[in-house]
Amino acid sequence: MNQFGVLLKKEWRENVRNYKLFWIPTVFILLGILEPVTNYFLPQILDSVGNLPEGAVFKFPIPMPEQIIAAIMGQYQFVGLLIIALAYMGTIAGERRSGTATLLYARPLSFSAYFISKWIIASVIALLSVWLGFLAGYYYTYLLFGSVDLMGLVQFMASYSLWILLVVSIVMVSSAMMPNAGLAAAVSLGVIFISQLVDSLLGAYWPVSPMKLPAYAAAWLETAPDLGDFWWSVGVTIVLIALLIVLGIFLSRKRAATTKV
Amino acid sequence: MSVLEVKGLTKSYNGLLAADHIFFTLEEGTATALIGPNGSGKTTTLSMIAGLLKETEGTIKRDFKSGVGFLPQYPHFFPWLTALEFTEMAAKISGVDGKKARQQSVRALEFVGLGSTVNKKTGAFSGGMKQRLGLAQAIVHQPKLLLLDEPVSSLDPTGRREIMNLLKSLQKDTTILYSTHILNDAEEMTDQLLFLKQGKLVEQGSLAEVKSRYAEPKIRLRFETEAAAAAFEERMLWQMRRQRNVIDLPLSENGPTMQQVLEALAHNGNGISGVDRQTASLEEIFHKVVGAK
Numbered sequence: 001m002n003q004f005g006v007l008l009k010k011e012w013r014e015n016v017r018n019y020k021l022f023w024i025p026t027v028f029i030l031l032g033i034l035e036p037v038t039n040y041f042l043p044q045i046l047d048s049v050g051n052l053p054e055g056a057v058f059k060f061p062i063p064m065p066e067q068i069i070a071a072i073m074g075q076y077q078f079v080g081l082l083i084i085a086l087a088y089m090g091t092i093a094g095e096r097r098s099g100t101a102t103l104l105y106a107r108p109l110s111f112s113a114y115f116i117s118k119w120i121i122a123s124v125i126a127l128l129s130v131w132l133g134f135l136a137g138y139y140y141t142y143l144l145f146g147s148v149d150l151m152g153l154v155q156f157m158a159s160y161s162l163w164i165l166l167v168v169s170i171v172m173v174s175s176a177m178m179p180n181a182g183l184a185a186a187v188s189l190g191v192i193f194i195s196q197l198v199d200s201l202l203g204a205y206w207p208v209s210p211m212k213l214p215a216y217a218a219a220w221l222e223t224a225p226d227l228g229d230f231w232w233s234v235g236v237t238i239v240l241i242a243l244l245i246v247l248g249i250f251l252s253r254k255r256a257a258t259t260k261v
Numbered sequence: 262m263s264v265l266e267v268k269g270l271t272k273s274y275n276g277l278l279a280a281d282h283i284f285f286t287l288e289e290g291t292a293t294a295l296i297g298p299n300g301s302g303k304t305t306t307l308s309m310i311a312g313l314l315k316e317t318e319g320t321i322k323r324d325f326k327s328g329v330g331f332l333p334q335y336p337h338f339f340p341w342l343t344a345l346e347f348t349e350m351a352a353k354i355s356g357v358d359g360k361k362a363r364q365q366s367v368r369a370l371e372f373v374g375l376g377s378t379v380n381k382k383t384g385a386f387s388g389g390m391k392q393r394l395g396l397a398q399a400i401v402h403q404p405k406l407l408l409l410d411e412p413v414s415s416l417d418p419t420g421r422r423e424i425m426n427l428l429k430s431l432q433k434d435t436t437i438l439y440s441t442h443i444l445n446d447a448e449e450m451t452d453q454l455l456f457l458k459q460g461k462l463v464e465q466g467s468l469a470e471v472k473s474r475y476a477e478p479k480i481r482l483r484f485e486t487e488a489a490a491a492a493f494e495e496r497m498l499w500q501m502r503r504q505r506n507v508i509d510l511p512l513s514e515n516g517p518t519m520q521q522v523l524e525a526l527a528h529n530g531n532g533i534s535g536v537d538r539q540t541a542s543l544e545e546i547f548h549k550v551v552g553a554k
Contacts, residue, residue, distance in 0.1 A: 013346070014341055103337070105312075108356065256313070261333050
């Protein structure tokens with residue numbers, strides 16, 4: 001087995017044995033289920049905990065199934081990204097800080113294989129979590145609110161998956177760059193949330209942006225996004241992910257000397 | 262044949278020299294002890310040779326590829342891997358393939374005394390077991406050069422003895438460079454001593470060479486009473502140092518020979534209880550060379 005295979009196996013074992021393979025998808029599934037269920041039972045929930053005056057009546061418009069799926073994405077855009085960042089913030093920085101990386105770095109290690117194996121396993125688990133979460137959310141949405149166009153759902157999930165890959169790449173590069181896991185999480189979340197904020201405030205001036213992928217993904221549930229802008233954004237995101245991987249490999253090698261001996 | 266040639270090796274951190282133009286050569290099948298007080302640059306030097314640190318200046322010449330095994334002072338392992346999984350992974354990353362990696366891992370673990378715990382997760386290992394596992398992962402790919410940073414300093418005397426014996430048995434096929442501040446160990450297993458002080462290589466040579474340079478041989482006379490020692494001191498005209506009932510006579514060009522001392526004792530040595538020829542211990546040499554107290 002070549003180095004890449006050996007390191008891939010090591011990453012897989014790590015994620016299985018520290019239960020990331022199980023708890024991350026579980027959290028995403030719970031978030032996915034919670035959205036349609038909460039929306040469906042919102043009047044009863046308010047009634048039981050709202051401490052409302054006697055005779056108060058609220059009329060809630062029944063949300064469309066597509067809106068529920070988009071709302072699940074909204075949950076993932078905050079809580080989901082936080083979980084991904086926290087789960088993988090220490091993947092490189094933590095290994096260096098604890099000294100576990102030292103015994104790898106003292107060997108003729110291919111840093112390309114080292115970084116890419118970590119990126120692939122983190123991506124697989126993040127995508128698996130997001131997909132399972134959306135599928136669970138879709139199932140409950142279908143039961144409680146009605147069906148969503150399946151083709152639209154597939155296009156939505158595919159587009160959002162690319163955004164998740166970008167998020168994973170940013171987290172991994174931060175972990176390769178920063179001296180500890182906490183800083184890696186802070187930097188990656190800072191970059192993601194600030195970029196999103198800037199894009200939401202000024203994004204009207206640039207329709208092509210990786211930050212717009214979640215919005216374009218949600219548009220697939222309704223009709224379709226502007227295809228030109230969408231495909232350009234997809235292209236830019238793929239190039240950005242590739243550049244981040246190259247940067248991650250470079251930083252892993254460059255910062256290897258900071259490992260605890 | 263030299264296995265490692267280090268020429269002008271220098272490491273600077275913001276202008277502060279952790280290693281300052283170090284030169285030395287390791288011959289095949291030898292054991293070399295890197296000696297120095299804390300902060301003298303031992304770990305920095307080993308880390309550069311292991312490829313963990315980039316040197317600021319100088320060259321490190323090795324005559325082989327990937328044939329280095331490295332054991333840090335406190336080895337850390339992935340706690341969710343078993344000893345066998347870790348060692349096998351280490352072997353494969355070092356270029357050993359498939360079945361051979363498994364066989365060599367089992368052999369290395371048995372060699373260090375972990376044969377019965379190959380399937381135990383490293384997170385459950387004690388300090389001594391981790392040190393053994395560290396040695397197993399360092400030798401699993403059968404490197405020509407073994408770099409060990411304080412390999413026994415964190416072990417109890419029994420563990421230290423066992424690891425030292427393992428290292429001595431490895432010496433036949435492997436060149437060993439190890440840092441230590443336990444001078445008894447250095448005295449026990451060394452062909453060459455390298456003394457580091459504030460990043461500089463201040464002395465080097467075989468144990469015999471270093472001892473001959475710093476040993477200051479002397480004859481130690483032990484008398485039964487302090488009065489007998491004082492009486493001997495009064496009668497003899499040689500330069501000597503007396504402390505209570507013990508007299509040290511330096512063996513120098515101007516001093517007496519052993520034969521002259523024995524003759525003097527035969528005539529004036531009432532109350533003598535012991536005669537010893539002594540040289541400085543490695544610890545005394547260490548204090549002289551690196552100036553540590």
